[in-house]
Amino acid sequence: MSFGQRFGMDFTIFKEKQTWKAFAISVVLFSIIAYSALGVTNLSSSFQTSDDIKPVADFELQTVNRTGIEDNVTNETGWFRLSEHRGKVIVLDFMAHDCSACHVAQEHLEANMDEWQSRDAEHELLIIGVGSWYRGDAAETLGYLNSSDNEYHVPHYPTGLASTEAVIVNATSDERADMRETYGIIAIPVLMVIDDEGYALNIKLGGVGDWGDFDSAITTAMDGEGEDIRIGVKSTENNMTGVLFFGLMLSILVYFSPCAFPVLPGFISYYISLGAREDELLESGKIKKAMPNSVTIGLMSGLGMWTFFLFIGIIALIMGDAFAKSGLIHYLALGIAALLLVLGFFMLTGGTAHFMGWVQKIVDKYSTTETDEVFTPRRNMYLYGLGYAAASIDCTAAAVLPSIVWWSTLGGNAVMIGLGSLMFGLMILMVLVTVFVGLGRNMMVDFLRRSTGTIKMIGSWMMMFAGFGLILFLTNPKLFSF
Numbered sequence: 001m002s003f004g005q006r007f008g009m010d011f012t013i014f015k016e017k018q019t020w021k022a023f024a025i026s027v028v029l030f031s032i033i034a035y036s037a038l039g040v041t042n043l044s045s046s047f048q049t050s051d052d053i054k055p056v057a058d059f060e061l062q063t064v065n066r067t068g069i070e071d072n073v074t075n076e077t078g079w080f081r082l083s084e085h086r087g088k089v090i091v092l093d094f095m096a097h098d099c100s101a102c103h104v105a106q107e108h109l110e111a112n113m114d115e116w117q118s119r120d121a122e123h124e125l126l127i128i129g130v131g132s133w134y135r136g137d138a139a140e141t142l143g144y145l146n147s148s149d150n151e152y153h154v155p156h157y158p159t160g161l162a163s164t165e166a167v168i169v170n171a172t173s174d175e176r177a178d179m180r181e182t183y184g185i186i187a188i189p190v191l192m193v194i195d196d197e198g199y200a201l202n203i204k205l206g207g208v209g210d211w212g213d214f215d216s217a218i219t220t221a222m223d224g225e226g227e228d229i230r231i232g233v234k235s236t237e238n239n240m241t242g243v244l245f246f247g248l249m250l251s252i253l254v255y256f257s258p259c260a261f262p263v264l265p266g267f268i269s270y271y272i273s274l275g276a277r278e279d280e281l282l283e284s285g286k287i288k289k290a291m292p293n294s295v296t297i298g299l300m301s302g303l304g305m306w307t308f309f310l311f312i313g314i315i316a317l318i319m320g321d322a323f324a325k326s327g328l329i330h331y332l333a334l335g336i337a338a339l340l341l342v343l344g345f346f347m348l349t350g351g352t353a354h355f356m357g358w359v360q361k362i363v364d365k366y367s368t369t370e371t372d373e374v375f376t377p378r379r380n381m382y383l384y385g386l387g388y389a390a391a392s393i394d395c396t397a398a399a400v401l402p403s404i405v406w407w408s409t410l411g412g413n414a415v416m417i418g419l420g421s422l423m424f425g426l427m428i429l430m431v432l433v434t435v436f437v438g439l440g441r442n443m444m445v446d447f448l449r450r451s452t453g454t455i456k457m458i459g460s461w462m463m464m465f466a467g468f469g470l471i472l473f474l475t476n477p478k479l480f481s482f
Contacts, residue, residue, distance in 0.1 A: 057177070057183070061179070080160055091125065092191065093155070113127055123222050163179065251421070255425070300379075300385065347456065
């Protein structure tokens with residue numbers, strides 16, 4: 001038996017016109033998504049800024065206290081305080097040791113800081129690295145921030161570790177607050193330019209994308225001309241729109257997973273068609289009340305999906321802490337990228353993954369049919385939603401699990417908002433599709449059935465593109481830094 005036959009893979013699909021039609025569609029879709037991702041700074045800036053323009057909050061943090069670097073800008077105990085450097089232009093680099101995108105941002109700053117600092121300008125420039133992974137069991141320590149390895153070196157500019165008591169909310173009472181929450185840091189890296197009077201001028205999210213506006217804000221501030229471009233900074237209490245949006249987008253990926261979606265139209269159509277036999281089923285005593293309508297079918301299936309993703313969320317949080325604490329985040333990301341590439345090819349060639357096959361066994365065990373003594377259509381649809389979510393995760397785990405882990409590092413309500421929006425999106429999609437099938441009957445079912453092959457191919461190609469792109473980013477981030 002050949003390799004392809006053993007795993008149900010058909011390599012002749014590369015000779016089919018439909019395969020390359022799906023490839024072309026995938027290139028267009030992936031290009032749009034990738035461009036949007038690289039341009040996320042412009043989108044996210046609306047989440048980060050406020051109309052309330054005032055000086056940023058004062059803070060102090062303990063530094064790694066290296067001779068000739070930190071000791072030039074700290075007190076005798078190695079602590080840096082922002083207000084003690086009023087009159088200088090400050091660039092804050094919110095970063096972490098185990099953050100690949102942070103390394104890209106750091107490289108940009110290090111490549112340009114000598115040129116910036118040698119300018120004949122009105123104000124001196126000072127760059128400060130702010131270690132921002134300091135909460136939870138997986139928190140990075142000051143010592144870890146000060147240890148270089150193959151993927152990371154301690155920044156060539158002053159660097160310290162923030163904390164939940166870094167920000168000085170009230171200088172008189174010495175009341176303290178969380179650095180990330182006060183400065184609106186949802187996900188790192190984030191870079192911020194602060195002028196000589198303490199006002200923020202520019203916020204750059206992520207290590208990739210266009211640096212033009214950010215670099216220009218630095219030189220403008222150094223020349224004392226930044227008053228017209230000052231912005232306000234939001235706290236994270238009002239800064240979760242991006243997480244909400246991402247969760248909704250993730251729900252679309254999960255729902256139309258090529259591992260699960262092809263079987264959905266037929267199953268829903270079957271259950272709706274059972275409504276024609278309602279009187280017969282009632283008379284025989286197999287059901288105690290009317291057959292569920294399409295809305296109820298969608299709701300029950302959605303609840304099943306909710307149950308599964310609550311379980312997955314708990315597991316992902318545990319995994320996230322374990323990997324973050326071990327310092328293997330970069331290698332986990334590479335493994336996820338490789339998994340996307342392999343699974344995409346596997347699905348494209350007709351292979352079927354069964355990582356969550358044990359869930360389907362549970363569904364089969366507790367489901368009933370109209371031939372059983374008692375028929376339980378509502379319970380069946382709930383169990384179907386559970387099985388559908390498990391089948392979809394075979395294709396989308398590489399996107400879902402890291403997303404939940406990422407949300408867990410943001411603190412506050414990020415996990416609840418992100419996972420909640422994912423689950424809400426799944427519920428809405430399931431209800432909409434079942435209602436459309438119920439209204440359109442054969443026409444809608446036929447359309448979905450005709451589309452599932454193309455949807456599966458497009459999803460498979462895009463999984464491979466995402467895996468390949470992520471591998472490039474993690475191993476050669478310079479390609480994305482422009």
